[in-house]
Amino acid sequence: xxxxxxxxxxxxxxxxxxxxxxxxxxxxxxxxxxxxxxxxxxxxxxxxxxxxxxxxxxxxxxxxxxxxxxxxxxxxxxxxxxxxxxxxxxxxxxxxxxxxxxxxxxxxxxxxxxxxxxxxxxxxxxxxxxxxxxxxxxxxxxxxxxxxxxxxxxxxxxxxxxxxxxxxxxxxxxxxxxxxxxxxxxxxxxxxxxxxxxxxxxxxxxxxxxxxxxxxxxxxxxxxxxxxxxxxxxxxxxxxxxxxxxxxxxxxxxxxxxxxxxxxxxxxxxxxxxxxxxxxxxxxxxxxxxxxxxxxxxxxxxxxxxxxxxxxxxxxxxxxxxxxxxxxxxxxxxxxxxxxxxxxxxxxxxxxxxxxxxxxxxxxxxxxxxxxxxxxxxxxxxxxxxxxxxx
Amino acid sequence: xxxxxxxxxxxxxxxxxxxxxxxxxxxxxxxxxxxxxxxxxxxxxxxxxxxxxxxxxxxxxxxxxxxxxxxxxxxxxxxxxxxxxxxxxxxxxxxxxxxxxxxxxxxxxxxxxxxxxxxxxxxxxxxxxxxxxxxxxxxxxxxxxxxxxxxxxxxxxxxxxxxxxxxxxxxxxxxxxxxxxxxxxxxxxxxxxxxxxxxxxxxxxxxxxxxxxxxxxxxxxxxxxxxxxxxxxxxxxxxxxxxxxxxxxxxxxxxxxxxxxxxxxxxxxxxxxxxxxxxxxxxxxxxxxxxxxxxxxxxxxxxxxxxxxxxxxxxxxxxxxxxxxxxxxxxxxxxxxxxxxxxxxxxxxxxxxxxxxxxxxxxxxxxxxxxxxxxxxxxxxxxxxxxxxxx
Numbered sequence: 001x002x003x004x005x006x007x008x009x010x011x012x013x014x015x016x017x018x019x020x021x022x023x024x025x026x027x028x029x030x031x032x033x034x035x036x037x038x039x040x041x042x043x044x045x046x047x048x049x050x051x052x053x054x055x056x057x058x059x060x061x062x063x064x065x066x067x068x069x070x071x072x073x074x075x076x077x078x079x080x081x082x083x084x085x086x087x088x089x090x091x092x093x094x095x096x097x098x099x100x101x102x103x104x105x106x107x108x109x110x111x112x113x114x115x116x117x118x119x120x121x122x123x124x125x126x127x128x129x130x131x132x133x134x135x136x137x138x139x140x141x142x143x144x145x146x147x148x149x150x151x152x153x154x155x156x157x158x159x160x161x162x163x164x165x166x167x168x169x170x171x172x173x174x175x176x177x178x179x180x181x182x183x184x185x186x187x188x189x190x191x192x193x194x195x196x197x198x199x200x201x202x203x204x205x206x207x208x209x210x211x212x213x214x215x216x217x218x219x220x221x222x223x224x225x226x227x228x229x230x231x232x233x234x235x236x237x238x239x240x241x242x243x244x245x246x247x248x249x250x251x252x253x254x255x256x257x258x259x260x261x262x263x264x265x266x267x268x269x270x271x272x273x274x275x276x277x278x279x280x281x282x283x284x285x286x287x288x289x290x291x292x293x294x295x296x297x298x299x300x301x302x303x304x305x306x307x308x309x310x311x312x313x314x315x316x317x318x319x320x321x322x323x324x325x326x327x328x329x330x331x332x333x334x335x336x337x338x339x340x341x342x343x344x345x346x347x348x349x350x351x352x353x354x355x356x357x358x359x360x361x362x363x364x365x366x367x368x369x370x371x372x373x374x375x376x377x378x379x380x381x382x383x384x385x386x387x388x389x390x391x
Numbered sequence: 392x393x394x395x396x397x398x399x400x401x402x403x404x405x406x407x408x409x410x411x412x413x414x415x416x417x418x419x420x421x422x423x424x425x426x427x428x429x430x431x432x433x434x435x436x437x438x439x440x441x442x443x444x445x446x447x448x449x450x451x452x453x454x455x456x457x458x459x460x461x462x463x464x465x466x467x468x469x470x471x472x473x474x475x476x477x478x479x480x481x482x483x484x485x486x487x488x489x490x491x492x493x494x495x496x497x498x499x500x501x502x503x504x505x506x507x508x509x510x511x512x513x514x515x516x517x518x519x520x521x522x523x524x525x526x527x528x529x530x531x532x533x534x535x536x537x538x539x540x541x542x543x544x545x546x547x548x549x550x551x552x553x554x555x556x557x558x559x560x561x562x563x564x565x566x567x568x569x570x571x572x573x574x575x576x577x578x579x580x581x582x583x584x585x586x587x588x589x590x591x592x593x594x595x596x597x598x599x600x601x602x603x604x605x606x607x608x609x610x611x612x613x614x615x616x617x618x619x620x621x622x623x624x625x626x627x628x629x630x631x632x633x634x635x636x637x638x639x640x641x642x643x644x645x646x647x648x649x650x651x652x653x654x655x656x657x658x659x660x661x662x663x664x665x666x667x668x669x670x671x672x673x674x675x676x677x678x679x680x681x682x683x684x685x686x687x688x689x690x691x692x693x694x695x696x697x698x699x700x701x702x703x704x705x706x707x708x709x710x711x712x713x714x715x716x717x718x719x720x721x722x723x724x725x726x727x728x729x730x731x732x733x734x735x736x737x738x739x740x741x742x743x744x745x746x747x748x749x750x751x752x753x754x755x756x757x758x759x760x761x762x763x764x765x766x767x768x769x770x771x772x773x774x775x776x777x778x779x780x781x782x
Contacts, residue, residue: 177517178592205593
């Protein structure tokens, strides 16, 4: 076997890498297009053509599909009340993947929405993401809520609640549970007899079938002004919940909630979406600037080994965790992607610049987080739900 | 065909009727004995031999079986705290069938028990016994609670709660839901794919699997002094709940609750247990004395048509709604049954005497009910359950 020139070896490696990443980009696009087709969702393009003021995430293609967004646009143009609901199950500090959704919520608040943010510590517990209701409740108050407030939400138009502390949500869930059957839940979530016991735990099923739907339909109860257009920004994995909520809303005489589907931010390890469950995949909003720097430095990218090759062919920003982290959070347009794909911006520089942006953001965010702790009470929803007891 | 003497015809009718009622008595005995054998319960006899102070219902055989009653007896003799839990789903006023259970609770309170009475208006709603949470909640406060208080419970040792108004019970239910699987629930309640949708409604299942168990185990939470012997007097149809609660208690580190099984009071129509769902079967505690008189006058009995025949052979008091109503509620011993089965007490006299007793009871009860309305708040459990949020 002949010995290759080192340069030739790296060239071949880069070619393989480049083709692999191009394939990944196609696979990624197909994944989301496929989801649109399978789910009866609409792509954003047509809506955007008529939308005078789309969010950055919409322009970037991060918000890529919707259901009934027209209803929300109608409410905005007529100056009528509307609401947005989106939360998460607290099991650790927020990371930049979560921030994508909260950015969209913040934009909606600026467009006039009442923002409801359920922190589902009961879900964390029943699905096994935390060892107790106590642990997930503490995480909600200590880690999650300060970060949400620090992002700039308006306390007059933001209602945050932790399920355990807003037990009225269970009365709403019981009220709604009659509008669904277990068979329907099994079908919507694609469960069957062979599924994990955890999916078939009575608490998990009740959560999925009724508590989550109660959260989505809560803004339409009389305590919050009655039926109104409501939108739920979600990752595509949450789509079944929306279908269930739409079905139950109709039976209850509410307006079926609209849905906005957002892409997942890539994990820095290049192995899927950013997730707290894979160390090294996430940059947390609570990370020290030094830790964030280390994570981003070690990150997978959309580039290749050989500098010349990348200058000639460009990188693949669409699948690059660093490029997406930067563009989704710190840029107003696509110029970074363009510079990358045209070979003008190389990974080292991109990482260096992104690290600076992230470090600055974290310093600022963490200062605001500490200040936000004092204002938690202003954001907590306390309105008792009594209308279901009126005959 | 020869024309029979009228007397001869009635004699034959009476013979048929008598044999039928004797058979019914055997069937009834076999039913309860069979239940004891199938359920792993113990008959009361052996316990009673050592019990210095049994309740009237125990002496009468109305309380006919138990599980782990020894644990309660131990707590009593050692002067340690113990609790009793029994409630019902509010869907209408109480009748004398309900009173049997509350009499036993009252006796237990006199023996030192802390009494917990959950009024499961969520259950009424999800199983379809009331059209809304609102309706069943109203019934709880307007109809059920005043009657319970009027029976003589001590507000210092009685904790009544309506599920909707004590939503902390759902936190307890969520906490406990991890100690059971859906497969286990299906198995315990004998449900399968073919069952009624109502049994497979997520709210109903969550109620059965977790909320009901939360109520049974509530006295063992730190807010009420931690693990302690607890007993649940029930009708035999509630046995699966106890099995589930015992299983989950063990996993949670609680003491598996004891069970006391009571017979059902006969409906006045002779068609099964006294039930609000069969008009004419029940004498309600809210009935006017005149209405009660009418119901009892029209009642099925354990006697036969022909007076002479009954004097000669006696009646069958064990299956007589009038005899049981009287003996279970107004007598201290079995002398009425003995007079009936020996032919000394005939149905007409028995009805007349019972009517007087019931009318007197109702007048007194209804007066106390009105007075009790003012004291409802003293009985309502308000203790927040925070211990599940301590790490």
